[in-house]
Amino acid sequence: xxxxxxxxxxxxxxxxxxxxxxxxxxxxxxxxxxxxxxxxxxxxxxxxxxxxxxxxxxxxxxxxxxxxxxxxxxxxxxxxxxxxxxxxxxxxxxxxxxxxxxxxxxxxxxxxxxxxxxxxxxxxxxxxxxxxxxxxxxxxxxxxxxxxxxxxxxxxxxxxxxxxxxxxxxxxxxxxxxxxxxxxxxxxxxxxxxxxxxxxxxxxxxxxxxxxxxxxxxxxxxxxxxxxxxxxxxxxxxxxxxxxxxxxxxxxxxxxxxxxxxxxxxxxxxxxxxxxxxxxxxxxxxxxxxxxxxxxxxxxxxxxxxxxxxxxxxxxxxxxxxxxxxxxxxxxxxxxxxxxxxxxxxxxxxxxxxxxxxxxxx
Amino acid sequence: xxxxxxxxxxxxxxxxxxxxxxxxxxxxxxxxxxxxxxxxxxxxxxxxxxxxxxxxxxxxxxxxxxxxxxxxxxxxxxxxxxxxxxxxxxxxxxxxxxxxxxxxxxxxxxxxxxxxxxxxxxxxxxxxxxxxxxxxxxxxxxxxxxxxxxxxxxxxxxxxxxxxxxxxxxxxxxxxxxxxxxxxxxxxxxxxxxxxxxxxxxxxxxxxxxxxxxxxxxxxxxxxxxxxxxxxxxxxxxxxxxxxxxxxxxxxxxxxxxxxxxxxxxxxxxxxxxxxxxxxxxxxxxxxxxxxxxxxxxxxxxxxxxxxxxxxxxxxxxxxxxxxxxxxxxxxxxxxxxxxxxxxxxxxxxxxxxxxxxxxxxxxxxxxxxxxxxxxxxxxxxxxxxxxxxxxxxxxxxxxxxxxxxxxxxxxxxxxxxxxxxxxxxxxxxxxxxxxxxxxxxxxxxxxxxxxxxxxxxxxxxxxxxxxxxxxxxxxxxxxxxxxxxxxxxxxxxxxxxxxxxxxxxxxxxxxxxxxxxxxxxxxxxxxxxxxxxxxxxxxxxxxxxxxxxxx
Numbered sequence: 001x002x003x004x005x006x007x008x009x010x011x012x013x014x015x016x017x018x019x020x021x022x023x024x025x026x027x028x029x030x031x032x033x034x035x036x037x038x039x040x041x042x043x044x045x046x047x048x049x050x051x052x053x054x055x056x057x058x059x060x061x062x063x064x065x066x067x068x069x070x071x072x073x074x075x076x077x078x079x080x081x082x083x084x085x086x087x088x089x090x091x092x093x094x095x096x097x098x099x100x101x102x103x104x105x106x107x108x109x110x111x112x113x114x115x116x117x118x119x120x121x122x123x124x125x126x127x128x129x130x131x132x133x134x135x136x137x138x139x140x141x142x143x144x145x146x147x148x149x150x151x152x153x154x155x156x157x158x159x160x161x162x163x164x165x166x167x168x169x170x171x172x173x174x175x176x177x178x179x180x181x182x183x184x185x186x187x188x189x190x191x192x193x194x195x196x197x198x199x200x201x202x203x204x205x206x207x208x209x210x211x212x213x214x215x216x217x218x219x220x221x222x223x224x225x226x227x228x229x230x231x232x233x234x235x236x237x238x239x240x241x242x243x244x245x246x247x248x249x250x251x252x253x254x255x256x257x258x259x260x261x262x263x264x265x266x267x268x269x270x271x272x273x274x275x276x277x278x279x280x281x282x283x284x285x286x287x288x289x290x291x292x293x294x295x296x297x298x299x300x301x302x303x304x305x306x307x308x309x310x311x312x313x314x315x316x317x318x319x320x321x322x323x324x325x326x327x328x329x330x331x332x333x334x335x336x337x338x339x340x341x342x343x344x345x346x347x348x349x350x351x352x353x354x355x356x357x358x359x360x361x362x
Numbered sequence: 363x364x365x366x367x368x369x370x371x372x373x374x375x376x377x378x379x380x381x382x383x384x385x386x387x388x389x390x391x392x393x394x395x396x397x398x399x400x401x402x403x404x405x406x407x408x409x410x411x412x413x414x415x416x417x418x419x420x421x422x423x424x425x426x427x428x429x430x431x432x433x434x435x436x437x438x439x440x441x442x443x444x445x446x447x448x449x450x451x452x453x454x455x456x457x458x459x460x461x462x463x464x465x466x467x468x469x470x471x472x473x474x475x476x477x478x479x480x481x482x483x484x485x486x487x488x489x490x491x492x493x494x495x496x497x498x499x500x501x502x503x504x505x506x507x508x509x510x511x512x513x514x515x516x517x518x519x520x521x522x523x524x525x526x527x528x529x530x531x532x533x534x535x536x537x538x539x540x541x542x543x544x545x546x547x548x549x550x551x552x553x554x555x556x557x558x559x560x561x562x563x564x565x566x567x568x569x570x571x572x573x574x575x576x577x578x579x580x581x582x583x584x585x586x587x588x589x590x591x592x593x594x595x596x597x598x599x600x601x602x603x604x605x606x607x608x609x610x611x612x613x614x615x616x617x618x619x620x621x622x623x624x625x626x627x628x629x630x631x632x633x634x635x636x637x638x639x640x641x642x643x644x645x646x647x648x649x650x651x652x653x654x655x656x657x658x659x660x661x662x663x664x665x666x667x668x669x670x671x672x673x674x675x676x677x678x679x680x681x682x683x684x685x686x687x688x689x690x691x692x693x694x695x696x697x698x699x700x701x702x703x704x705x706x707x708x709x710x711x712x713x714x715x716x717x718x719x720x721x722x723x724x725x726x727x728x729x730x731x732x733x734x735x736x737x738x739x740x741x742x743x744x745x746x747x748x749x750x751x752x753x754x755x756x757x758x759x760x761x762x763x764x765x766x767x768x769x770x771x772x773x774x775x776x777x778x779x780x781x782x783x784x785x786x787x788x789x790x791x792x793x794x795x796x797x798x799x800x801x802x803x804x805x806x807x808x809x810x811x812x813x814x815x816x817x818x819x820x821x822x823x824x825x826x827x828x829x830x831x832x833x834x835x836x837x838x839x840x841x842x843x844x845x846x847x848x849x850x851x852x853x854x855x856x857x858x859x860x861x862x863x864x865x866x867x868x869x870x871x872x873x874x875x876x877x878x879x880x881x882x883x884x885x886x887x888x889x890x891x892x893x894x895x896x897x898x899x900x901x902x903x904x905x906x907x908x909x910x911x912x913x914x
Contacts (some may be wrong), residue, residue, distance in 0.1 A: 083762060181586070362423060
């Protein structure tokens, strides 16, 4: 008898506890909702970065406190935002790029908002010009980087184009990322598809595979372990002098080096670039839409745009925003990068990645 | 309670009452989120797209994933068995100085987070790792790194499950066979092995289950060419965003895990068959003869090379900068990776893990109480196996399920801190049940009755009979729940708020960032996490309530 009572009592306590936990959980959520009008929440990927002083200046002038949720890498952050769109985690999402844009737009992730200052943003970056559901914030180029020391030691001209990469002189030199899991990996695949067309890219990749291309899961591993030209890769004993990275990687090698070298240890193969543009948008069902709008205005303001290059290694889209000297010297944006219409990317991306996976990985 | 009138009715009612909490917990925080995410994938345009199951299974790359998942689990299990059987024997039957310590050390890997294990093996067999420096040998992105790490992880699971029973087998039976003229090998094969059989099967099945659903290890050590079901679910959901394929894979894994668990439950029942068991303390002897000494040396070498070396390399890498630079960097707010100093993750993790342990103890304790009676019906037994399911269902699925299912009133928990402990408690509950159940079953109800007859109040009976017996088991269960909560990664990574990372999440994020300093900090945080888990476990070891057959 005592036993039964004890157990029933314990059950009651247990039930009560779960109930209390649930209650305190929901009241937590409620607080944030109602107190949200002075707080604006930005959801982004892990690469988000801004100087504290610049953000503080925005907070002071606008009166909003900015809360930032960094939510995995670019692809994961977009997917998670799409999954939670009915009840979003924040007000603004930053970090969807042209390769994933259709996924965000087709799923109704964003509501239209024409940002103040959009006129100052180059029209070539505006990929949703009619509805303005997204606002371009930055761009970058995914390009093959080369290790200058390796090529001068071996008296070899660095490759300059996609075609060069399949030549026997460059056999077993290139490391790239998994197009299914990595944003530069996908960009490089799209670059080859833009260059060789819907039917030609598979042949190109067959040649690349025969020429000994190595595929790893992510940029970090490719650039900081396998690549022989980066400071991380040198330390890790990287053996590949060619890597798929960004046009802005060489300046990073200069800025982070101690002591600073006279010139960048790496260079960019000009003819292998694919243009990537990143966007921000006001989330559908944002709790603080007014604050979100102010935040988007801020993202294309000159202050943020000039602060951005050294924090996220991307180029500004707002006209007149200055780039740091290291950028113009060692890592200018590509002159004639490959590009692709987002609608075309949307139609083909998943199928291409699938064929690429079975062609290159299996 | 069996002496009361109509005991069956009463105990059934009581059992139903006890089960209400665990059932509600699993319905709300496991079944509902998992169903929601699977539904999102397969229920589109108002109809169930069950044809997708056939489509997905027809893809050659998916079939390759299925094949590889099964193959690597089988090989990992076989290797663990090969290395683990001598270990089980040595720990069960040989008495040598430092036995308790070695046993405790051998148990540490199992409570380590997969992130830490992956990092440690990278430091050992990866590029620039110890083997690379010494002999230019690299095993990362090969299947060997995965298999080695799996053996590392599951060694103690197997040694404990089998060794626990082995220590209690009466050695006189084998001795009798020897007296009758059997060779040592024949005596072992014909007397001991059949008695151990069910325990070996149960241990092997647990190892198979853990390796079949392996995620962190394969993700960190495998590279793009290797993918288990769990990793593929993660890729399909999080990277490729093909929710219907992910849902089909989740269902396949669910069925496979269910089948393994059913077989496991059957072996557990077989194990409860009558064996002649004796006190474990009296079966161990000092090693005698070349064979026993060789076995002992081999097991010590295994523990040192396979288990201690990777951890030692991890610690060494974390100190590989002058003046504890990596550790000091953890306390600095870099404003970049986390918005908070990484060291804050320790506080977050401990708080979450304590909350998760409390939830797991309440839910698991009640479930164990409901399952205590040996005459428990089939339904209750089924529930027993059901409680194990969270160990086998994709943590990624659970994490995403939490995000999309628990976001509406009255259960809008998504921005609440409690979400993380709830997910962690899911993996803690099976451990609590496994640890509490044997103890509760062993408590002789006649003791309680005797106390009551002698005039003790119900409260006093509970305090003086039940509590002393259950207390240590409760502490051990709490410790295990704490350790697994601390290390949970697959689900937490999706639901931990970015400004409140847990230790494993912080480690993974640091590993994903460029530069020496981040790598060093990842090693340093991993080391801290390892120390916290190891201390928790060593404290528990000192509390072990005698030797008994353990499931883990």
